[in-house]
Amino acid sequence: MISVKNLEKAFGENKVLCGINQEIQKGEKVVIVGPSGSGKSTFLRCLNLLEVPTGGEIWFEGQNITDPKCDINRLRQKMGMVFQHFNLFPHLTVKKNITMAPVHLKLMSQKEADELAMQLLARVGLAEKADSYPAQLSGGQKQRIAIVRALAMKPDVMLFDEPTSALDPEMVGEVLQVMKQLADEGMTMVVVTHEMGFAREVATRVLFMDQGNVLEEAPPEEFFAHPKNARLQDFLSKVL
Amino acid sequence: MTWFTDIWNQFYETMIVDERYLQIFWGLGNTLTITIVAILIGTLIGTLVAMVKAKVFNPRNAVLKFIFKIFDIIGSIYLTVIRGTPMILQLMLMYYAILTNITNGVTVACIAFGINSGAYVAEVIRTGILSVDKGQMEAGRSLGLTQTTTMFKIIFPQALKNVLPALGNEFIALLKETSVAGYIGIHDLTKGSDIIRTVTYDSFTPLISAGLVYLVLVVGLTSLLGCFERRLRKSDIR
Numbered sequence: 162m163i164s165v166k167n168l169e170k171a172f173g174e175n176k177v178l179c180g181i182n183q184e185i186q187k188g189e190k191v192v193i194v195g196p197s198g199s200g201k202s203t204f205l206r207c208l209n210l211l212e213v214p215t216g217g218e219i220w221f222e223g224q225n226i227t228d229p230k231c232d233i234n235r236l237r238q239k240m241g242m243v244f245q246h247f248n249l250f251p252h253l254t255v256k257k258n259i260t261m262a263p264v265h266l267k268l269m270s271q272k273e274a275d276e277l278a279m280q281l282l283a284r285v286g287l288a289e290k291a292d293s294y295p296a297q298l299s300g301g302q303k304q305r306i307a308i309v310r311a312l313a314m315k316p317d318v319m320l321f322d323e324p325t326s327a328l329d330p331e332m333v334g335e336v337l338q339v340m341k342q343l344a345d346e347g348m349t350m351v352v353v354t355h356e357m358g359f360a361r362e363v364a365t366r367v368l369f370m371d372q373g374n375v376l377e378e379a380p381p382e383e384f385f386a387h388p389k390n391a392r393l394q395d396f397l398s399k400v401l
Numbered sequence: 402m403t404w405f406t407d408i409w410n411q412f413y414e415t416m417i418v419d420e421r422y423l424q425i426f427w428g429l430g431n432t433l434t435i436t437i438v439a440i441l442i443g444t445l446i447g448t449l450v451a452m453v454k455a456k457v458f459n460p461r462n463a464v465l466k467f468i469f470k471i472f473d474i475i476g477s478i479y480l481t482v483i484r485g486t487p488m489i490l491q492l493m494l495m496y497y498a499i500l501t502n503i504t505n506g507v508t509v510a511c512i513a514f515g516i517n518s519g520a521y522v523a524e525v526i527r528t529g530i531l532s533v534d535k536g537q538m539e540a541g542r543s544l545g546l547t548q549t550t551t552m553f554k555i556i557f558p559q560a561l562k563n564v565l566p567a568l569g570n571e572f573i574a575l576l577k578e579t580s581v582a583g584y585i586g587i588h589d590l591t592k593g594s595d596i597i598r599t600v601t602y603d604s605f606t607p608l609i610s611a612g613l614v615y616l617v618l619v620v621g622l623t624s625l626l627g628c629f630e631r632r633l634r635k636s637d638i639r
Contacts, residue, residue: 211539229461238545248540252558252636261554262544294636314544 162187162222162318162349163208169216170203177203179373180217185318190350192360192381195370196396201353204370205322208351209233209240222317238266241311245323247303249295255282255306256291259313274313281309285339301332305339312343319343321352357400361385369393415606421597425610428593433618435510435579435589440572442515447522450476454523455530457552476523483520489581491517496585506587510579518575525567529560562633569626573619580615590614 163185170178177200185191193201206212208219210226210233218227226236250258259281260274269277282288285305295303304324311319321340325333337359344350344363354360360367360381367384369377369392377390385401388394416422452458453472460466483491495513496506503509533556541551561568583592594611598604 209543211543234542234545234547236545237543240543242540242543244536244540244543246534246536248534248536250537250540250555252562252633254636262541262546265550265554266545294638296637310544 162189163351164220165208165217166220167217168204168207168214168219170200170207170212171215177373178207178214181373181375183368183375185349185351187317187349188347188365190344190352190363190365191368192364192366193351193353193368193370194355194357194360194396195368199370200373201368201370202322205320205351205353208320209237209242211242238262238268238314239317241314241316241319243304243307243311243319243321243324245326247295247300247307247327249303249307249310251295254292254294255287255298258295258306259310262310263313268314277313278309281312282306284342285309299332300328301335304328304332304336308336308339308343318349318351321350321354323353323355325354325356355400357385369396371396411603412606415597415601415603416610421600421607422610424588424593424596425590425607425614426593428588428590428611429614431507431582431587432576432579432590434507435514435582435587436572436576438511439514439518439575439579442511443518443522443571443575446516446519447526450479450519450523451526451530452552454480455527457530458548480520480523483517488514488517488578489584492581492585506582506585509585510582510587514575514579517578518571521571521574522568525564525571526560528567529564530556532563533559558633562630565626565630565633569623572626573622576618576622577615 163183165181165183165185168178168181168183169176181204183191193204195201203212207214208221210219214227218225220226221236222239224231224236226233249255250261253261256275256278259278260271263269263277264271264274279288279291282291285308287302287305287309290298290302290306295306298306308319308324324340325336328336333356337356340350340352340359341363350363352359352364362381364381366378367381368375369384369388369390371392377384377388377393385397388397416425453469453476458465458469460469492510492513496509500509500512537555537559538548538551541555542548546554579589580591582589583595588596590611594607597607601607
């Protein structure tokens with residue numbers, strides 16, 4: 162579904178991604194872990210061109226999205242993204258946050274979008290917040306709304322950029338719960354996170370990145386029980 | 402009580418006799434016309450310049466990139482020249498040297514004040530655009546919205562809310578600055594009171610009267626902006 166070929170990204174002299182090759186299949190749940198500054202967020206942000214790669218190719222559903230002629234707005238509709246800092250639109254109500262993009266892009270009528278929004282909100286247990294503004298919500302609630310906002314576009318893949326890193330510890334659970342539910346429903350997911358428990362439980366494959374390279378990839382059982390790379394062993398000994 | 406009667410008599414002698422208050426009244430009309438038209442022109446120019454300066458459009462196309470680079474340079478020159486020279490000078494230059502084929506002073510003043518205000522409005526709006534978190538643009542783009550749509554639907558409303566007080570400041574300053582319009586012979590509020598002064602040899606009453614009218618206008622404008630701001634702040638309620 163997503164195929165990454167020799168992906169490179171540099172900010173000036175600073176090389177952040179040094180040639181990454183990845184195949185992400187439909188239904189996979191890929192979790193990316195690694196120390197800060199390892200390039201994992203940059204990699205994720207390259208997948209929907211929030212960062213424009215400086216080298217290599219990314220193919221999504223048979224189209225080369227790194228080709229300048231490709232209509233990236235169209236492809237982004239099929240890739241949902243959830244951010245560390247939620248990035249809800251503070252001047253719109255929760256319901257408007259969710260329905261704005263699909264209605265504006267004429268994917269559905271306001272009525273259909275409203276119905277879908279209420280249905281999705283009910284699923285994450287926030288139906289009564291439909292007419293609230295983001296400022297009135299807790300961090301965990303905001304992030305669940307942000308997930309719903311991305312889901313309302315009916316994406317084929319969901320990208321999560323450290324979705325729980327900005328949350329109070331007691332709110333992490335409710336967000337991970339929603340993500341697990343999503344995973345169980347078969348959504349293709351790419352998740353950058355520091356939640357090793359989530360990686361172990363939900364991932365079909367775990368990647369370890371450091372200094373712009375994928376140093377190890379394995380199913381979670383193998384990844385956590387028998388890490389081969391020395392850098393990964395060191396990393397796991399610190400975080401587990 | 403005699404004190405009050407004295408004031409009233411003086412006011413009557415200066416302002417009411419010969420319907421001299423009409424000088425203030427006609428002046429008010431011109432002041433308002435210039436202010437309102439200049440606000441409209443200034444907001445239009447200011448928004449356009451701010452969008453160019455804040456790099457709202459960053460086209461991938463090389464030709465468009467070049468064109469926007471040129472716009473950017475023109476914008477910088479505009480801001481430097483307009484903010485770097487006195488308003489009166491710009492006004493006189495417009496009236497006596499540049500727009501000489503427009504004989505109506507008020508029209509020239511509308512254009513000159515609009516162009517002047519645009520420079521200040523541009524910086525205010527640019528500040529507003531920059532004050533909105535980068536994540537908002539990313540969130541909009543990640544949903545498949547175009548840069549332009551995200552700008553107008555997501556960034557602008559938040560930017561406007563953040564800069565409304567500063568924008569109000571600029572409009573108030575503009576309203577009062579139109580008092581120099583008399584320099585090119587426009588009969589505005591200040592000029593009106595000055596005409597009464599020269600006819601009656603009473604300076605106090607006409608100048609205070611004009612001052613009160615300005616004050617009322619500013620208070621009105623302030624409360625109007627306050628209303629608007631409260632509406633925009635609806636989403637901040639916790």
